[in-house]
Amino acid sequence: MLILTKHSLRPGSDTSDLEVLMKDLDSLRIRPSAKVRLRDIETDGKDLVKDRAEYEQSFITLREELIELQARLYAESKQKLLVVFQAMDGGGKDGTIRSVFQGVNPQGVVVTSFKAPTALELAHDFLWRVHNAVPANGYIGVFNRSHYEDVLVVRVHKLVSENVWKPRFEMINAFEQLLTQTGTRIVKFFLHISKDEQKKRFEERINDPSKRWKFDPADLEKRKLWDDYQAAFEDMLESCSTKESPWFVIPADQNWFRDYAVCRILVETLREMKPRFPDPPDVSGVVVR
Ligand code: ATP
Ligand code: MG
Numbered sequence: 098m099l100i101l102t103k104h105s106l107r108p109g110s111d112t113s114d115l116e117v118l119m120k121d122l123d124s125l126r127i128r129p130s131a132k133v134r135l136r137d138i139e140t141d142g143k144d145l146v147k148d149r150a151e152y153e154q155s156f157i158t159l160r161e162e163l164i165e166l167q168a169r170l171y172a173e174s175k176q177k178l179l180v181v182f183q184a185m186d187g188g189g190k191d192g193t194i195r196s197v198f199q200g201v202n203p204q205g206v207v208v209t210s211f212k213a214p215t216a217l218e219l220a221h222d223f224l225w226r227v228h229n230a231v232p233a234n235g236y237i238g239v240f241n242r243s244h245y246e247d248v249l250v251v252r253v254h255k256l257v258s259e260n261v262w263k264p265r266f267e268m269i270n271a272f273e274q275l276l277t278q279t280g281t282r283i284v285k286f287f288l289h290i291s292k293d294e295q296k297k298r299f300e301e302r303i304n305d306p307s308k309r310w311k312f313d314p315a316d317l318e319k320r321k322l323w324d325d326y327q328a329a330f331e332d333m334l335e336s337c338s339t340k341e342s343p344w345f346v347i348p349a350d351q352n353w354f355r356d357y358a359v360c361r362i363l364v365e366t367l368r369e370m371k372p373r374f375p376d377p378p379d380v381s382g383v384v385v386r
Pocket of ligand 1: 214242313
């Protein structure tokens, strides 16, 4: 069961304190086979915290730790981290990646954006292009959209029939199990925004000339299918959050809370991975001429 519902952690209660919330970020994790009702889950971190400035400061400190941990992961070159982002349009995938990974050595991070598949990709199984993009030893691989589109957009827009998309949940679990059993840690983030917040963001894209390039009229058609998308996301979260490859639902109406939560979870994951610099060679008696 999720603790972070709209009815808990209200301001003024003792639990809205930063320390407690930091511990409670685990409550954003979907327990295997939990029932998920997105409409009951917070989209807005604002009411959950007393002090936004404290969060912003903590975020900067956490990001420094992320940078340090990634340097070790890269140098060690023995394990890898896969980070998956999914969201409704305007959910903030691009912004999260930009701000959380700012300052991280770009040589060790590979971001892949999954668009509508090409003819060649469609001629293969749906995981073909995905497997090709998973991170190698030492790398953090970031998926901006992912194989989950193959149980989301294709389902909602009826691009394939139910007997094609439904078995994919199990195929995805088996695929992710293959990855985790061969040295990949997986963390998956659903950036959860409200329908009102999406409206605000689309309007911003339309009204702000510097953001207009991001506005896609097709997004308005998808917005009409909001409820169908939410139902598809719920199924995805219920079917594919495992102990080894968990989904987190991130309240994402407020960018600062979203960035903090994502960064915090990544840092905790990397700490558990314990990446370490390789043992240095013996330099006794070595002289550089
Ligand atoms: P932004 O959110 O910044 O606009 P984007 O990820 O939406 O970026 P676009 O080029 O606008 O990028 O859209 C990519 C489109 O590709 C999305 O509508 C997505 O649903 C679609 N897509 C991704 N994977 C698949 C897939 N497997 N099958 C069909 N459509 C897919
Ligand atoms: Mg788009």
